[in-house]
Amino acid sequence: xxxxxxxxxxxxxxxxxxxxxxxxxxxxxxxxxxxxxxxxxxxxxxxxxxxxxxxxxxxxxxxxxxxxxxxxxxxxxxxxxxxxxxxxxxxxxxxxxxxxxxxxxxxxxxxxxxxxxxxxxxxxxxxxxxxxxxxxxxxxxxxxxxxxxxxxxxxxxxxxxxxxxxxxxxxxxxxxxxxxxxxxxxxxxxxxxxxxxxxxxxxxxxxxxxxxxxxxxxxxxxxxxxxxxxxxxxxxxxxxxxxxxxxxxxxxxxxxxxxxxxxxxxxxxxxxxxxxxxxxxxxxxxxxxxxxxxxxxxxxxxxxxxxxxxxxxxxxxxxxxxxxxxxxxxxxxxxxxxxxxxxxxxxxxxxxxxxxxxxxxxxxxxxxxxxxxxxxxxxxxxxxxxxxxxxxxxxxxxxxxxxxxxxxxxxxxxxxxxxxxxxxxxxxxxxxx
Amino acid sequence: xxxxxxxxxxxxxxxxxxxxxxxxxxxxxxxxxxxxxxxxxxxxxxxxxxxxxxxxxxxxxxxxxxxxxxxxxxxxxxxxxxxxxxxxx
Numbered sequence: 001x002x003x004x005x006x007x008x009x010x011x012x013x014x015x016x017x018x019x020x021x022x023x024x025x026x027x028x029x030x031x032x033x034x035x036x037x038x039x040x041x042x043x044x045x046x047x048x049x050x051x052x053x054x055x056x057x058x059x060x061x062x063x064x065x066x067x068x069x070x071x072x073x074x075x076x077x078x079x080x081x082x083x084x085x086x087x088x089x090x091x092x093x094x095x096x097x098x099x100x101x102x103x104x105x106x107x108x109x110x111x112x113x114x115x116x117x118x119x120x121x122x123x124x125x126x127x128x129x130x131x132x133x134x135x136x137x138x139x140x141x142x143x144x145x146x147x148x149x150x151x152x153x154x155x156x157x158x159x160x161x162x163x164x165x166x167x168x169x170x171x172x173x174x175x176x177x178x179x180x181x182x183x184x185x186x187x188x189x190x191x192x193x194x195x196x197x198x199x200x201x202x203x204x205x206x207x208x209x210x211x212x213x214x215x216x217x218x219x220x221x222x223x224x225x226x227x228x229x230x231x232x233x234x235x236x237x238x239x240x241x242x243x244x245x246x247x248x249x250x251x252x253x254x255x256x257x258x259x260x261x262x263x264x265x266x267x268x269x270x271x272x273x274x275x276x277x278x279x280x281x282x283x284x285x286x287x288x289x290x291x292x293x294x295x296x297x298x299x300x301x302x303x304x305x306x307x308x309x310x311x312x313x314x315x316x317x318x319x320x321x322x323x324x325x326x327x328x329x330x331x332x333x334x335x336x337x338x339x340x341x342x343x344x345x346x347x348x349x350x351x352x353x354x355x356x357x358x359x360x361x362x363x364x365x366x367x368x369x370x371x372x373x374x375x376x377x378x379x380x381x382x383x384x385x386x387x388x389x390x391x392x393x394x395x396x397x398x399x400x401x402x403x404x405x406x407x408x409x410x411x412x413x414x415x416x417x418x419x420x421x422x423x424x425x426x427x428x429x430x431x432x433x
Numbered sequence: 434x435x436x437x438x439x440x441x442x443x444x445x446x447x448x449x450x451x452x453x454x455x456x457x458x459x460x461x462x463x464x465x466x467x468x469x470x471x472x473x474x475x476x477x478x479x480x481x482x483x484x485x486x487x488x489x490x491x492x493x494x495x496x497x498x499x500x501x502x503x504x505x506x507x508x509x510x511x512x513x514x515x516x517x518x519x520x521x522x
Contacts, residue, residue, distance in 0.1 A: 062503035169484075198489040264470045275447060282448075284518050289509020292519045297448060299519035305450020313449045314459065317440070318466060320447040334473040336482040343482070375465050 006033060008079040014102040014111070016120040019048045020080035029074030031189060036071055037121045037130040040081040041088060042173060043162040044068050051164045052084040052114070054097040055307035059286045065162020066197065067131060067173050067190040074189050079127060082117030086309045087278065088135050088166040090114050091380055092366065093142070095311045100368060103146060105405060109365040112142030118176050119146040128178055129186050133163060135171040136266050137360075137384025140396040143176055144360035144408025147398045149183045149425065150176040154416050155391030156201035158187075159194030165277040167270035168199070170388040180397060180426040184209050187418065207419045209426035214248035216424060217353040218411075223259035224358030224383055232402040237359040240399035240409045243431050244357075244424070252353050258345040259386065261338035266385035267378055268322050268335035275319030278312070314374060343390040350414045355424050359383060360396040360408030383410065393418040397425040399432075435463055 005023045012020075018040050026033050038044055041051040043061035045068075050056045064072070071078065085095040093101045093116025101116040103109040104124035111120045115132030119142030122130050132139040134152035143150030151174045158173045165171075175186035184207060191205035220241060225234050245251050283290030283303040290299045305313070322331035349356060362380055371377040387394035392415050396408035409428060413421035435443075437460045444451045451459060501514060510517035 059507050062499060062506060195491070199486065261472055261476055264472050267466070268470060268473065279448075283509055284516050285504075286507040287509075290519060292510055292517050294519055296519045296521050297445070300448040301445070301450040304448055305452070308449065310455070313444075313451065314462065316447050316449055317443045317459075318463070321435075321443050321463075321467075322470075324443075324446070331470060331473065333479070333481070334476050337478055337480050338473055338476045339482045340480050341476070341478075373465075374462050375469060378466070378469075 004033065006035060006077045008035060010126040012126065014104050014107065014120045014124060015099055016082055016101050016117045016124065016126060017080045018050060018083050018098055018117070021047065021078060024077040024079055026077035027072065027075040031071060032075035034076055034129065035079040035127045036076045037080050037082050037118055037127045038068065038078060039084055039115050039118050039130070039132050041084060041133055041164040042068060042131060043164065044078060044081065047078070047081060049081060050098070052086040052096040052098065053308065053312070055281045055287045055304070057288055063162065066159035066194045068162065070189050082115070082121055082130060084117055085114035086312050087164070087274070088114040088133060088138055088171070089274070089311050089315050091137070091141055091377055092371065093117065094368065095309055097309055102368070103365050105147065106365070109367055109405065110145065112145030112365060114138040115150070115176065116142045119143055119148055119150070122146070122148045122176055122178060129182055130176045131173055131190070132176045133171055133173050134388065135167050135270060136381050136388050139174045139176060140360050140384050140394060140408065140410060141381070143396040144406065145365035147406030148176060148178055149180050149395065149397050150174065151183050151187060151395045151418065151422070152387060152393065153187065153191060153418050154393045156199055157191045157203055157205065157416070157418060159197040159200045161194055161196040167273040168277065169273060170270055180209055180422060180429045184422050187422070203416055205418060207422065210423045211427040211430040213244060213424065213427040216249045216355065217252055218244060218249050218424070219252050219254045219349050219353035219356045220358060221254050221256040221259070221356060223256050228379065228382065229359060229362040230364070230402070233359050233361070233363060233407050236400045236402055236407045237409055240428055241357055244428055247427060247431055254349055254353065256345045256349070256386070258338065258342035262342050262386045262389060263378065263382050265335040265338035265342065266381065266389055267318070268331050269339065271315045271319035272323050272332050273319065275316045275323065278316055281308070311374065339389045342386050346386070346390045346392055354413070354420060356412045358410055360410040364402050364405035364407065387412050391415060393421045395421050395425045397429055399428065435460065435467065
């Protein structure tokens, strides 16, 4: 067994890390000795894991997530667990039970969420690579707000075994890094079939990014530049798309009518799945103990009321309601039909174009505390949720700044064409380097 | 429109505690979000979401799994190798 170690004691002024490993061991392999940060909803054996929640305070997983085993097998040094919105529920990391993470580029602003800690750790230079997870934009949003690269893989390409579940049909673990090349390198290690995740697909990722974009057809849906998207952000993203055109891509404007329902379909689906997934947090097997002298419901209501934050409780209740008798048809069933329409929109467009492009987020990073109302927070996910609904790969790559803050270009591809998404982002990155 | 009583009922179903002071704010926010969800009423058709996936089965063969001591390690209260839970009755 190799006993090499690195030393890690970052000057973390932005609360990116919830747990750091000051002297992690590492082995041999393609990631030998590289410091990698892991979002705190990914299980790491022997390392405290909280999912950003007080209901898992003190929890130490007895096993590694599949992706963590893969990283360790390639010699990576796991240097710590990063801060996040509680259970992945949020767009700013302000919903963490352990205080928000600040944006390293402007500490009065949010880093995005829910993988805000991972994005901040990479953007501030504490690590070059990190893992995040993306249910409705949680890798891409913080990548855009912090000016780094983040990929949400095609659903099924990266095992979810060991990912603390929020919404199983929507989420994927994915790589976040300073460059497209490093993002691709990390994807190569974590992608691949895992029999312990029954939604995992046999499709390894083994790819060197290629910047040749000659003839690539890039669809630009009108709905991605609609009302609600800041005009300065839209202009920056158009500049990036036009640069790709100069490099040989063909730009095709198009329409995605399913966008009208996408956000509602997303929030009904994820809250419904969350209401089931989070039922396991009862203070019995993990987390702060429940008072066993009380009766069943009294004990659980007390523990869950105390230890889940407001946003988590709100989403569990929304999901409980959407699935309840009398309301299931109106909400959950309709959301699945809407979801199918979004998926069909993508498949229809992909007959004419190879990828779709637009802004990752409608604005630059918000100021801390700016989005106090839950619904206005949800609305900012409008451009990222479609890729989760349809299971398609999607990346955010930095494409300039507005008021000094980064803007992200989002590229989405056909199912299982993560390589083409990476290549398109690489073509842009190399064109401006 | 859901009332404060409805919110209390939903919270009970989900075993989530909410305190009286939060009830008003929760109810208002809940209703705003449900109003937004009304857009789903305009979705035509009843097609459901098609996943091209199939049930994954395996042979019923015993393979290594989590040892009992590891499974109990994070528990609040245990007794003779069992998790201890509140009374059901």
